[in-house]
Amino acid sequence: MSKNLFEKVWDAHTVRTLANGQTQLLIGTHLIHEVTSPQAFGMLRDLGLKVAMPHRTFATVDHIVPTDQFAEPYADPLAQEMMDALRQNCAEFGITFFDRGTGKQGIVHIVGPEQGITQPGTTIACGDSHTSTHGAFGAIAFGTGTTQIRDVLATQTIALGKLKVRRINVTGRLGPGVYAKDVILHIIRVLGVNGGTGFAYEYGGEVFDRFTMEERMTVCNMSIEGGARAGYVNPDETTFAFLKGRPYAPKGAAWDAAVLRWKSFASDPGCKFDDVVTIDAAVIAPTVTWGINPSQGIAITESIPDPAKATAVDEKASIEEALAYMKLKPGAPIKGTKIDVAFIGSCTNGRLSDFQEVARHLKGRRVAPGVKAIAVPGSQGVRVLCEQLGLDQIFRDAGFEWREAGCSMCLAMNSDKLVGDQLCASSSNRNFKGRQGSPTGRTILMSPLMVAAAAVAGTIADAREVFHVSAN
Amino acid sequence: MSLEKITRVAGRGVCVPGNDIDTDRIIPARYLKCVTFDGLGEGLFYDVRKNPDGSEKPHPLNEPRFKGAQILLSGANFGCGSSREHAPQAIQKYGFKAVVAESYAEIFFGNSTTLGLVCATAQRADIAQVAAALDAHPQAELVLDVTAQELRFGSQSIKVGIRDTARDALVNGRWDPIAELLEGAGAVKATATGLPYLAK
Numbered sequence: 076m077s078k079n080l081f082e083k084v085w086d087a088h089t090v091r092t093l094a095n096g097q098t099q100l101l102i103g104t105h106l107i108h109e110v111t112s113p114q115a116f117g118m119l120r121d122l123g124l125k126v127a128m129p130h131r132t133f134a135t136v137d138h139i140v141p142t143d144q145f146a147e148p149y150a151d152p153l154a155q156e157m158m159d160a161l162r163q164n165c166a167e168f169g170i171t172f173f174d175r176g177t178g179k180q181g182i183v184h185i186v187g188p189e190q191g192i193t194q195p196g197t198t199i200a201c202g203d204s205h206t207s208t209h210g211a212f213g214a215i216a217f218g219t220g221t222t223q224i225r226d227v228l229a230t231q232t233i234a235l236g237k238l239k240v241r242r243i244n245v246t247g248r249l250g251p252g253v254y255a256k257d258v259i260l261h262i263i264r265v266l267g268v269n270g271g272t273g274f275a276y277e278y279g280g281e282v283f284d285r286f287t288m289e290e291r292m293t294v295c296n297m298s299i300e301g302g303a304r305a306g307y308v309n310p311d312e313t314t315f316a317f318l319k320g321r322p323y324a325p326k327g328a329a330w331d332a333a334v335l336r337w338k339s340f341a342s343d344p345g346c347k348f349d350d351v352v353t354i355d356a357a358v359i360a361p362t363v364t365w366g367i368n369p370s371q372g373i374a375i376t377e378s379i380p381d382p383a384k385a386t387a388v389d390e391k392a393s394i395e396e397a398l399a400y401m402k403l404k405p406g407a408p409i410k411g412t413k414i415d416v417a418f419i420g421s422c423t424n425g426r427l428s429d430f431q432e433v434a435r436h437l438k439g440r441r442v443a444p445g446v447k448a449i450a451v452p453g454s455q456g457v458r459v460l461c462e463q464l465g466l467d468q469i470f471r472d473a474g475f476e477w478r479e480a481g482c483s484m485c486l487a488m489n490s491d492k493l494v495g496d497q498l499c500a501s502s503s504n505r506n507f508k509g510r511q512g513s514p515t516g517r518t519i520l521m522s523p524l525m526v527a528a529a530a531v532a533g534t535i536a537d538a539r540e541v542f543h544v545s546a547n
Numbered sequence: 548m549s550l551e552k553i554t555r556v557a558g559r560g561v562c563v564p565g566n567d568i569d570t571d572r573i574i575p576a577r578y579l580k581c582v583t584f585d586g587l588g589e590g591l592f593y594d595v596r597k598n599p600d601g602s603e604k605p606h607p608l609n610e611p612r613f614k615g616a617q618i619l620l621s622g623a624n625f626g627c628g629s630s631r632e633h634a635p636q637a638i639q640k641y642g643f644k645a646v647v648a649e650s651y652a653e654i655f656f657g658n659s660t661t662l663g664l665v666c667a668t669a670q671r672a673d674i675a676q677v678a679a680a681l682d683a684h685p686q687a688e689l690v691l692d693v694t695a696q697e698l699r700f701g702s703q704s705i706k707v708g709i710r711d712t713a714r715d716a717l718v719n720g721r722w723d724p725i726a727e728l729l730e731g732a733g734a735v736k737a738t739a740t741g742l743p744y745l746a747k
Contacts, residue, residue, distance in 0.1 A: 221633075
């Protein structure tokens with residue numbers, strides 16, 4: 076019987092059915108970071124348990140690290156305490172830790188693929204909702220809470236109900252200046268923030284076939300913003316080429332065997348899905364959010380929604396709440412909205428290709444006066460590669476601050492925060508109220524090049540105009 | 548380890564209306580700078596409950612008549628966003644034992660159940676009916692019957708839904724799965740042998 080990738084990976088990792096009907100699922104790869112793991116280690120100690128497979132858990136530090144300071148102790152004693160706790164826990168339980176001194180530290184969802192730890196046909200868990208990123212490799216990867224981190228540490232398994240699978244085809248070709256970020260913002264706009272509840276999303280179609288691994292990661296990353304706990308792309312030659320030669324990728328004969336095995340996990344032709352959605356790439360424009368959840372997005376050429384014209388249930392109240400918070404006028408163009416801060420980075424868009432694409436257009440341009448612009452590589456590895464290519468200098472010359480690797484202003488657990496009701500053009504993934512560190516701070520999500528365009532214009536702008544983007 | 552069999556939750560209620568209430572709103576990220584979950588109740592809904600100077604904003608949880616509520620009512624897609632268990636931990640540590648909402652984000656639902664925080668779904672009109680009753684009689688006791696999937700208040704009742712796997716886990720006292728997962732250690736080894744990437 077033909078099966079989709081999700082079913083194959085699920086079946087290969089099913090240990091048994093639990094008394095309540097959930098599945099005890101083997102988690103092959105466990106990634107941890109400093110924010111959601113310390114309590115899990117505390118629970119292990121309280122229960123007198125050991126880590127079942129320490130060689131299958133990998134740690135890094137990302138959420139709380141300052142991006143303007145490398146040396147310890149950190150200015151924030153709480154951040155230092157979390158850093159110390161992770162170091163201590165990894166040492167005590169024999170877990171590999173990509174600490175800052177190793178040159179391999181970074182956002183957990185950038186480090187896993189970079190090291191070749193993220194592989195097709197595997198199950199991956201991490202106490203972070205953006206774990207869906209790793210699905211780009213044809214892995215089933217999902218975010219968990221802290222108690223489940225304890226479960227994975229102690230048993231290398233979790234209790235989980237099987238998800239349904241929705242295939243999302245994006246057909247045709249994206250226009251110039253339209254990126255993976257626009258694809259996922261568009262998908263979430265169409266299907267809603269809870270459209271994916273109970274589903275894993277399988278992304279496919281010509282657009283995904285052509286996408287690089289980094290582009291696939293950007294889309295899979297924000298599956299959770301559409302309510303889908305996992306999102307994936309079937310593994311193909313692009314996947315294998317990305318993995319080959321990476322530190323944790325199989326070598327020699329083991330590589331050939333692994334590729335054969337990985338291919339076998341791809342969805343079979345004619346397999347069934349619980350739902351299928353098809354989107355024409357031609358309708359996707361550079362997209363920006365105007366509200367307080369990621370489904371509240373519009374094309375840069377569109378006007379801000381007017382609650383008076385709302386038709387769906389709750390739509391009026393939800394637009395009113397969003398516009399009141401965002402201080403935006405209904406019916407006005409979003410283009411031209413003044414910004415205060417520009418942020419390029421995060422597990423969504425903090426990879427080499429993101430900085431390369433921006434640098435290509437930003438070269439010789441200047442950030443508008445009064446705009447604070449920061450560029451935060453997603454990992455130390457990304458940072459080094461950018462610097463080898465001289466990209467950091469292009470960003471600096473343009474007036475961006477070039478920072479150390481971390482999550483930074485995506486969720487502002489370090490000192491990179493909005494102040495008051497500052498408005499931020501951001502390449503991150505969430506525009507929730509208060510997300511970027513100020514209870515009244517405002518976020519507009521967009522692609523990295525659109526952030527750069529906003530930084531240069533000083534207002535929300537169409538990158539295709541600012542940078543004269545034409546067909547590649 | 549024996550866990551409480553959670554067959555019913557009785558207590559007063561409060562409604563925090565709205566859809567898509569995300570985990571950043573439930574517990575702002577700055578409260579995640581901690582190595583234990585102690586004290587998270589303080590941060591619950593902080594930025595919508597309080598001004599930066601600590602003075603209170605109008606919010607149902609700030610109303611004296613709703614103090615001590617143990618059942619939280621809300622809208623659709625409750626708990627969307629981050630996987631932070633700090634969100635259900637904050638709700639529980641504030642004093643809530645159950646949530647009744649139109650729907651939940653997946654990860655939040657799982658995290659809550661594992662803590663024994665009951666998450667029941669109900670129709671919007673029914674939630675509105677309970678909210679209206681609470682507004683008129685904030686001291687009234689609500690009884691969430693997990694087994695019968697019913698929320699009773701005064702002489703009225705509404706149907707609620709609790710996913711089979713969660714309901715089974717709650718009423719049979721196995722909502723924290725660690726004991727059962729540990730029992731499967733032998734089967735885990737067998738499954739692992741078929742997965743070459745797990746080899747050392």
